[in-house]
Amino acid sequence: MANIEKLQFPALEITGANYTAWITNMELHLDSEKILDTIKEGNKTASHEKAKAVIFLRKHLDENLTHDYARIKDPLDLWKALKERFDNQKKITLPHALDEWANLRFQDFEKVETYNSAILRIAAQLEYCGKPVTEAEMLEKTYQTFHKNHYVLQEQYRNRGYTRFSELAVALMIAEKNNELLIKNHNIRPTGTKAFPEVNATDVKNPERGNVSYRGRGRGRGYGRGRGHRFNRGNERSYNPKGRGSNTWNRSDRGKGNEAQENPTRKNENVCYRCGSKGHWSQVCRTPQHLCKLYQETIRGKAKEVNLNEHFEGTTSTYLESSDFMDDVDEATHQDN
Structure with a gap:
């Protein structure tokens, strides 16, 4: 049966593989208990000290070794017996x-x-x-x-x-x-790779705002007409697409800006007020005049639904989008060229 009481250090194995470490630990612990003289030649220690040393020695022996030396009661005799058996290590x-x-x-x-x-x-x-x-x-x-x-x-x-x-x-x-x-x-991050730059929240919400170069048709320098002129000089200026026939620049309302931030689905897009197409300004619009006139009448509500159906044969819906005019725009552009 294994020792129930906790050992101070590993017990001596039956093979004697740890004999060197065992005798070192044993001498130190016997010295700490002031009973080291019990394993020395010619000692005259008291019987109770010898009994304490024998118990301590047996406690730190393998179970089979304990049975082999069960009859030895003198710690010096037990020490010599173990040395003769394992000192050949x-x-x-x-x-x-x-x-x-x-x-x-x-x-x-x-x-x-x-x-x-x-x-x-x-x-x-x-x-x-x-x-x-x-x-x-x-x-x-x-x-x-x-x-x-x-x-x-x-x-x-x-x-x-x-x-x-x-x-x-x-x-x-x-x-x-x-x-x-x-x-x-x-x-x-291996050599040659580069970390992704931080995204600017302002650029994401207003992708059209910024330094946009534009070459106009006119020779003078004005908004939308000078060569190499830049739109949106300031961060707070924006074009007002609702102003029909006017190229004025208005200060953006901060209240509206807050509404745009609250509604992330709202998108700022360039819409031509002449033809209703997206992606270009009215100054560079090349849509034929008759289509632009038709679009202007449509948004005013003066055109009749039946007339629109007659003009756009094969169209089932009276609701017009800028894409409905693209075919005619392409044909007109081809004829101009």
């Missing part, structure tokens, strides 16, 4: 640790943190086996196993003159994090 660990050290390469690890853990573990095993590794050897092992494409970085780190491996490990970890951030920013 040095001879078993040393060849494996030397092989790992010989094949250790910095370029084989994807993360600096993983390489740091591996080299420190191997160094600890070699030190336990009586083959300690110096700081200079750990630094040289790292420099010599850089990837061949990073030989410049290897020389840069070597020229910094690190004396402790921990300093080199910290510098490598910082460089790794900076590279990851650089790659992340590049993947978000």
Whole structure:
């Protein structure tokens, strides 16, 4: 049955794989409890202290090991028995640790943190086996196993003159994090791409307003007649399409502007008051005069419905749109040319 009481550190495995770490933790905890002398030769500690040490030792043994040494009541005898059984781990660990050290390469690890853990573990095993590794050897092992494409970085780190491996490990970890951030920013927006510009709300609501160049027919300089003249000089000026026969410019009413903002479906479009077509001004209108006259009479309500049907044969609706005049406009334009 597993120990119900919480252990201070991992118990000794039956294979003895963690014997080195176990004896280190055991000595520290016995010393903290002031019963470390119970496992030393020639000690004269009290019986209750020996009993406390034996209980602590058995508590941190594998269940099978506890059964093997159940009759031992002296902590010194139990300590010696375990040492005779598992102290040969040095001879078993040393060849494996030397092989790992010989094949250790910095370029084989994807993360600096993983390489740091591996080299420190191997160094600890070699030190336990009586083959300690110096700081200079750990630094040289790292420099010599850089990837061949990073030989410049290897020389840069070597020229910094690190004396402790921990300093080199910290510098490598910082460089790794900076590279990851650089790659992340590049993947978000690769080279050659450009962020979308911010949309101007005023331009969206009033696409026709702005600097619109216009070349008129007249020679003079006036509204709608000068060469290269610009419509809408100010942001507050707009053309009044309702003014029949007048090319005056009116200040836009702020109240109407608020209504336009409240009604987003309303669109500002250029409508020719001569022919009713959209997309051009009356100054550049090339619709034949008779069609313009017919349109003017239609919007005044003087034309009769039957006359419109007679003029537009095949038309079933008396409601006129600017597109109804486009065919005649094209024919008239062709004849003028």
